[in-house]
Amino acid sequence: MRTHLCGVLRAGDAGTTVRLCGWVGRRREHGEHLAFVDLRDHSGIIQCVIDNSVDVRSEWVIAVTGTVRPRPDGTVNPGLDTGEIEIGDCTVEVLNEAEPPPFPVDDRTDADEPVRLRYRYVDLRRPRMQRNLRLRARVNAAIRAAMDRQGFCEVETPLLWAPTPEGSREFSVPARLHHGSFYALPQSPQLAKQLLMVGGVDRYYQIARCLRDEDLRADRQFEFTQLDMEASFATQDDVMGFVTEAVLNAAEAATGERPPDIARMTWADALDRYGTDKPDLRFAMELVDLTAAFADTGVKAFAAPVVKAIGVPGGASFTRSRLDQLTEQAKRAGASGLAWFRVTAGPALEGPLDRFLSESERGRVLEKTGAGEGDLILAVADVYRTACTVLGMLRNALGSPPVGQGPHRYVWVTDFPMFDGVDASGNPQAAHHPFTMPYAEDLPLLDSDPAAVRSQAYDLVLNGWELGSGSVRIHRSDIQSKVFATLGITDADAEARFGFLLGAFRYGAPPHAGFAFGIDRLAAILAGEENIREVIAYPKTQSGADPLTGAPSPLPAATLAELGIRVVVPPGP
């Protein structure tokens, strides 16, 4: 039907007779003897010159037959990849007429998202969306190539699976053949892939769809895609190496440039310096410790176990109301208060608490934060964890560029605590999941000091977004029982919840470790987007609706009956 794509023709093709197919972009008509039609397909746009009148409209689908020729002197368009040439002596065949599009099919303006999603098939024609879809396809291909090269075997796992009562809320699917029973759509192939290790697959990977019925965000959809992988007889370092290769290969395929090797940082270090377990390394503003500076202070506000601070470049110009807002934010995040000092000429400090500071305290605040004239110093005095996380939140709020902008800064965060917080019964909660292997040297602490146990769990972070996480898994039942006991899970509980996994582990489970990272997030950042919806063909809105299809929608009574489902409609107002 066509001989070439629109966007690939160049000056070297001059003289070639071509037949092109695509959509009508802009038209520039000069009466009945001359018209220019921009013809667009996924590869780009080329100008067709019509020497008579032609009736084509915006977004009509046409085929153009003509000859590639250089443009006359002075009419070259440097803004177009095909701008040195045009198609002359055109005959136009209308393949399909079209209504005027609901919004312009170009990248200069963005229609509102509901309109874009309702007419997604039009939105996808825009160069931006074509670029994003194709970038994502290259990312997928590069990941597959890297995993294949490293000896991994692609295996598909079920979407209809057993409910697993740990972790995030799952979507349920009624079983037609077993009324009253349900499948769950898997939040991840976690248990399936561990069973593959018992099954001797050795190195498994899958570009897997995961489903979680949790509230949506800019970086979260109900359904998302992960590179899911697991390897037998592999250490933490082995897995991090496999994943690094896949991610860097994907980044190179997307951007044309291979990033340097990925830095590492312990969880404790990330919390101490950045106040978060997903540090954004694109900017500095690191947390500094002022506890020693205020060890003997007379200032009540600083009489706390820990005093930490950040310097905000240029922040001295913040208005009082802005500072009040930041204080509010800090309090909502759990701090008892927020101390601020503008750095003025001298340098000197200016702020409500300044007059209570001793000269040496002033000096050490300036020295430790490295702040200079025009900067702002924000300090939180609290218990260690709160001081860190509140300042980490403020650091991101004040310093972090949009996630898709600037350099791509990957970092491995390692040595997570095994347990984080307590559940309603006062038992420690698993920070990663209950099959995560503690460091061998920390095993004795399971009894004495569970909070101090470090696990062999690791996250991959890019520009402050968590790309994914993984761990070395427990393959020995004695350690697993010990961890379950610490979590307050009895043997009977464990058997009921994960019996099929524990059963499998009694038949020769190899030591294994794995990882999973979000391809939507990686593709979005590599595409320079701040929202994963921009790299998903048919995303849902924040309330989980699809404006294109109208989903979710009620089911016909007959369908419900077949499934054995009776709908309880909540009482109206």
Place this chain on the structure above:
RNA sequence: GGACCUGUGGUGCAGCUCGGAGUGCACGCCGCCCUGUCAAGGCGGAGGUCGCGGGUUCAAAUCCCGUCAGGUCCGCCA
């Protein structure tokens, strides 16, 4: 469950504080003119439940209350 922002011809905006006739800008659409444009240009025209409901008022896009939708965030996401 909560906080904040947004909703005005097909699209993107302004108008809202300080109430006075659906007022304005750009694009698109329809018609006519135009032989080198490229966000073509010129002339003319059509197109509106100011998200929805209620209230205040002589009078509401504008003020108040409620509600719906969309977005960002908190909670949630082992």
